Amino acid sequence: MSESSATPTPAGASVDSGNTGVGGRVPSADTTPEGPISAQPVTGNKTKVRPGDRIFRGLTTGSGVLVVVLIGLIGLFLLVQAIPSIGLDQVNFLTSREWSTNDPANLRFGILDLLLVTVATSVVALVIAMPVSLGIALFLTQYAPPKLARPFAYAVDLLAAVPSIIFGLWGLYVLAPQLAPIASWLNDTLGFIPIFADGNVSSEIGGTIFTAGVVLGIMLLPIITSLTREVFQRTPVAQIEGALALGATRWEVIRTTVLPFGKAGYISASMLGLGRALGETIALTIILLAPSTTFGGSIFDGGATFASKIASASSEFNDPRSVGAYITAGLVLFLLTFLVNFAGRAIVSGKKEYR
């Protein structure tokens, strides 16, 4: 339920504050002014570290190191396996829009199209999820009756418990037909704007970036909401009461206290949501049709994202050279999500008032 990333508590700060209490206490026993009351010299023990302590400390520290090493290993292994294939690539792998890996002797792959579709679906998802999540977070912290706030929050969190494969199936077979009228209305009315132009996929079936974005937006709701909610909850009560005392309406209270206070947290939450959207795999593999067509710039196109391209080819992973092409795509995706997550965390970790 609770997304692992759902702790906006900035990393380093909480660690320090939590530990000065515990870790600092053991050595301080030697220097306590009260000293040992008993006549027995306790000082003899202080240099001796118990073997149990040493082992336990080693184990826990080792696990901490392991996590750090693990991230490095992910980057390293992907890089090592991507480089040979990039060398074999017959076209420029950054700017080409081709993707043909069936013949390992003639690899032609470029990530531009994948990048464009990935970004397009994520942007559609964010456009939907950001305002709605903001509304939900405000609802849960400021509007919902206090007794119902927890069950309501639980209901929103439940959305995160639904596996993405089920969202994908629901999106294509249940939601897409319902979205078709909206899609064709957008297309008819705003078709002169390139992003709403006719796409390369039949909008009746609905395997479009538009459908994928809507489903992805729904999947992002619990993620963005839970982080934003936590920040909104920390709005200083004195500020809220001050605004109320000046005669502000509830909306004015939110506009003058909650929103300015929580803005950075909300943006950070949206960045983490974006990171999640970029890497979403199976829901988009199911929904997006025409994975081999070139992206024409319309949200009614089909296509393939990094993740869906890899997933749909995964059953044919045989030749290491072809696999290398997909690992290259995976590496780019890894770097992309790393950067987005890093930026998202950096926004809140500088904020003292969130701690």
Added chain:
Amino acid sequence: MTTATLDVNQPATPPAFQHLSTGRRVKNGIATALVWLAFLVAVIPLVWVLVSVLARGAHMVANADWWQQSLGGLLGDDVGGGVYHAIYGSLVQSLMCAVIAVPIGLLVAIYLVEYGRGRLAKATTFMVDILSGVPSIVAALFIYAMWITTLGFNRSGFAVSLALVLLMLPVVVRSSEDMLRLVPDELREASYALGIPKWKTIVKIVIPTALSGILTGIMLALARVMGETAPVLVLVGYSGYINYDLFSGEMASLPLLMNSERVSNPSPIGTDRIWGAALTLVIIIALFNLAATLLSRLVAPKKK
């Protein structure tokens, strides 16, 4: 003098509470309506998804064979069969993942709460955050590059478990960390005061106090990895027969079964199987969530 026209009935000061201007009241009303609407927008898809899975999968799941048979030997359009092979695969892969991820995750959490200071602790917290943002397909590709290409093992259920470890680890660390931090320092200090070593304090005092929360977190993390699809796509082949061996051969799991029926079986029977498996997955995840709630009640530390 201008006070000539002073109205003696008028209070000297205006009333303390003035009426809101229409503009402010309208704005407030619009905001309230929008915020309620946003919440409904979130609840509708949740209900809609669950109802459609239930409506399309119920008739499959209601059959006792569904829970006791595999799809071995059945063609795409053969009626009957069941998914116990996939349920077995899902459970075993997730449990193996938990066997690896829970001890490591718990140790990392203990490190962060009880020992970690300075640069390494900051790096670890940061990397846990990054790990929680690693897409499942990247985790799968990493295990593929390491376990299968580099170390030369075959695709197997165990490879899936390894990839799931990457996805479960940050969840376990985060939830355990939160729970360990809730343990009051007084308990630790009382233990130190009795001369008990630090490691024994952690094992006998801190962990038991936080146990219910830690277990809840583990159950929720398990429920989450069980629905992951990307690792099973990349790291193990699908088989309609039951395979008890986690370490070799093709092994079904519920998400993999759904995907393989979706890709290779266009018949209505295939669609039925997909929704049946979807409902089965939802039921299992709901059971894990329920177990998490029950565990947190049962194992809660006694309050006097």
